[in-house]
Amino acid sequence: MANVAILFCKRIQDHSCIACAKCHKAMDELDGEFARYADDELHLVAMTDCGDCPGLTIPRVKLLREVTGNLGRPIDVIHLGTCMKLAMETADCPIDFDDLKIMLERDLGYEVVLGTHSY
């Protein structure tokens, strides 16, 4: 079983994807980057924002880790939502994915996936 957390762009969420309905559909249908869980059980532990501009993701994830750890629901994989991917690629998001991935994996021990649903 993979315990998953999804981070969304604080500036886009509920503007482009109301109530994160797209990611919930994609999780149910194992669409896009969730296809990797076809032979595993995807368990959504948490969804929260990226920490806001200018890319305050690491402190946000540290807080998330503390909360989920205290609840006995540790996270294995962090997906950066398709909204974050689009923000980085098209909207001057200050996050450098490669740097963020290294910090989340090396310093915090998470597997990191860029993207969620494919539409």
Ligand code: SF4
């Ligand atoms: S891409 Fe996913 S996480 Fe981001 S706003 Fe849309 S539904 Fe929510």
Ligand code: SF4
């Ligand atoms: S840091 Fe990037 S992902 Fe986060 S709110 Fe700003 S533009 Fe969106």
